[in-house]
Amino acid sequence: MRKLFLLLAFPFLCGTIGAQNLSDLIISEALPVNTSSLIDDYGEHSPWLEIFNTSQGTVNFAGCFFTDDPTNLTKSQIPKGDLATKLGPRQSAVIYANGDASKGTFYLNFELRKGNTVYLVSNDGRTIIDSLAVPLVIDENVSIAKFSHDNKGLIFNDIYPAAPSPLSENGRRSQKSNAQSIQETDPHGWTLTVVSVMVVFFALFILFLLYNLSGNIFTGKFKEKSKTRSSSDEETTAAAIALALARYESSDDTEAAIALALHLYLSDRVHDMEPGYITIRSNPDSAWRNKSLSFRKKT
Amino acid sequence: MEQIIDSLSQFWQFTGFANCTWQHIAMIAIGLIFITLGIVKEWEPMLLVPIGFGIIIGNIPMFPGLNIGVYEDGSVLNTLYQGVRQGWYPPLIFLGIGAMTDFSALISQPRLMLIGAAAQMGIFGAYLLALAFGFAPNEAGAIGIIGGADGPTAIFLSSKLAPDLMGAIAVCAYSYMALVPVIQKPIMLLLTTKKERLIRMPAPRIVSQKEKIIFPIVGFICTAFIVPSGLPLLGMLFFGNLLKESGVTRRLANTAGGPLIDVVTTLIGLTVGASTQADKFLTGNSLKIFALGLVSFIIATTCGVLFVKIWNLFLRPERKINPLIGNAGVSAVPDSARVSEVVGREADPNNHLLMHAMAPNVAGVIGSAVAAGILLGFLG
Incomplete structure (x- = not known):
């Protein structure tokens, strides 16, 4: 009977323990160029990233590490002893990646930059829990965010640029910017260069023709040629x-x-x-x- | 007593000495160098002095949260910085440039306009290189515009395409504009023969007032229809010129080309300088931008001179163009035209190239505004 009880209880225990694991945390959103979004405790627009607890239990991420360098997984640690590091079920927290960890618990000692990948590392300093790659091309005040399409909202497979939505459900997906489209279609820039040079020459050549024409008119060359003066x-x-x-x-x-x-x-x-x-x-x-x-x- | 010490200790934390880092010192030193170059060497003093002092202002170490920094919303500096950030200082400067510039040289020799187009290759050469250096296309476009040798255009475009790089781009553009004589002369001497430097060009014809009035109207309609994204710069440039040439709006032209441009130049220099805070400026990217800026100036000068040399192959002897005016295709008005004059007179003291060089020089202003419009259209 006891064995049967344990067998029945095991999945629930596992589920409960698993739900409160650090592995339930994800880096759900990141904003590398912040000029008008969230303001930090010091009145500055700092780059930020959001972590989200996907589970139904509370997770304390004190002692975890963040890094943008896969060879240095313990680059910036979240201090222990701050109750605010406990994330309730389906809650999120914003961490400012502005390069100055001395500003508080939720500040990292590296700056979030475009083109970098940011990693969330377990408090053992070895296990990578989650990561988020920030695209090289992303407009200012546009975040890169993870979206879930499963019913329970547990799997966040889709990653898109989005309207910043710190501490709330990730916002609407952003349209691709022109620069992003150009990078995909013309990564080396030759097409844009050739087209641009042609347009510059065309514009100034048209001006040349117009001024040449007006010059001929004003200097009377046309009249002299036609001899009708x-x-x-x-x-x-x-x-x-x-x-x-x-x-x-x-x-x-x-x-x-x-x-x-x-x-x-x-x-x-x-x-x-x-x-x-x-x-x-x-x-x-x-x-x-x-x-x-x-x-x-x-x- | 203990309270006094605590208060003094607290006050100490607010001072610049307590918050100072080597980066602050380095930036203040750069600001001092700019001021020294502006005052002692008189290299673009109206730009380098405000920018230099702005650099010092922006890098006074301070305790954050006092709402006085250039990046802190609502501060005085931040309010003034909005003219740069939102890009409305550069068009005002273009208004003043239009009101001050005499386009007669260009109107009388419109063929020289094509040199202004050739020299814009510096912009696109730097764009390609910036992409190769790992910059995103919008950042590469903002960096490339340094090759136009036009500070306001560089600020305008970078504020739209890559605001986080704007400080470095603006400082780089103005620095190299100040160094135009140093950069361009050796390239011109390297690419031209003694015989080519002696070419005498036919004197430009005299331009009537009617032509001068028609020029900005036709020029604006034509270029704006081709590149509408360049509207703010082109519109203001040609409007300023119409004020000057119409003859009936002399007061407006005097204001646009005098007090207005002086005020905006002061503010743009000061705030651009203040935006170069150490943590944002002293980065690897800034070094790359300075390297790319230099290369873009070299490409622009080279393309301008080589374009004239190639063009000469197809011209009759009496219509040949002195390739020493090829460098003036960049829009550093009138510095690059002065370089043409100086180098030309070194070869032949009686050969004056200044007025000839002014034609591609002012064409370069139009060309760089057109190029900025194209980049904004593609990458904005």
């Missing part, structure tokens, strides 16, 4: 200039200079628009650096 306005202006110059006694050079200045002004090839002044240049195509060849005359 005989507008009545310009002829009238030229006649008016000639009449005006004929009334005054002046040298040929002065007349030529004034005529040239007026021509440039009327054909909109002068550099500046300054009321009260006409810029007179002896050679508009080469005088930009030769100040001795330029002078101004007040009108």
Whole structure:
């Protein structure tokens, strides 16, 4: 009878003992780049990770270790003697991985970084209980979280980027970022490079064509080529200039200079628009650096 | 008496001396070096002095939780830092740059715009290398933009793609911009022959006011349609230039190109410096970023010069371009154009390349903004 009782009780005992094992703990979520999520006890946005007790019993994780180095499993230990290290059934706790373990029980002496894998190690310092790999590409304020799809919520096989949900059920799954997609489709970056270079050249080439076109228009090259430049306005202006110059006694050079200045002004090839002044240049195509060849005359 | 000692002991814990580490000392030393270079050597003093002092501010050892640090929500420094963090300082700087820059050199010689495109290879070369170094694509894009030699663009893009690397990227970009004469000159001399350095280019034509007014409008519509993600930078750059050239908004242009850009430059320098706290800055990644930044500048300069040399093979003798202006394709305005002038005059004292070099130089500003827009579109 006693044997029968023991046999019947054994699975329950095992289940109870097993449920209170450290092996029921998982690293359920991690946030490597925290700029707007949880604030720690010191008012800082520190990287954090969440551990979750999957069992129906209480688990005390005091003395357990966390590490991001598989060759050094005892890198950062959770101190003993703090009652807050007891996790009730289906409860979770947040550990700040900011590199400064002196700040308290729930602070680790290494910083959680993208691309690293973080391990939860039993208090024997040898047995790895659980691990979570943080992707190299993950946006800021997006966590990497474990999700369970079994009815009892015991097996957490699915790992996705997610909206941070510290101390609560893991949030909704995040969409893949562009950078993540690029890393999968173009890990070495050649496609993006070739496309980007082509776009840069294309954009500036279009600008080149447009400005070349506008330059030709403004300098009158099109008009000169088509030889249709005989507008009545310009002829009238030229006649008016000639009449005006004929009334005054002046040298040929002065007349030529004034005529040239007026021509440039009327054909909109002068550099500046300054009321009260006409810029007179002896050679508009080469005088930009030769100040001795330029002078101004007040009108 | 015991109470006094306790109070003094408690006060001691709040002081910088009690919280000081070698990393703090190292960063303060870096800040002092920046200030020294800015004041004594006059290398980009308007950038290096605020950044240097900001580095010192950000690395004064202090007890956390006082809500005064740059990363502590609601602190004064944190509030000022939002302009960097949210990326609205760089477009304001671009507004000022647009209001100060005369694009005549580019408008008169639009073909030189392509040099500005070639020099952007530095960005993408650094992107490829950063990926090979193990950086994620978004981080690699933010690092690559250092090759554009454009501080505001680097800050804008890194704030969007890799905020945790922004301090190192910004400091790296500004440091190398200050070192443009040192980095570019030997590359230019190495890649050009004496004969090439003597090439004289035809003088640029005079540009009318109408062309100058049309330039920012056409430029903006064209580039923004191709790369809408570059809108904040391109929009502000061309808008600032329109204010300048329209002739009817002189007060606005003076403000954008004067007091506004001065205020924003001061704040951006100070807060970027303050963001380089020792624990975030003194990492292996920062060293890699500095190495990649240097390589990107070298690639950009090399590609600019080689592009001109190759282009010259197809040009008539009277249309040939002096390859010494190839370096100016990066957007370090006007420092890289000055390098072209200086090196050109060493070969021929009567050959002035400054105005020619300004064309690819300002094209580089547009090119780097376009490149930033592309990277943001792909990786953002």
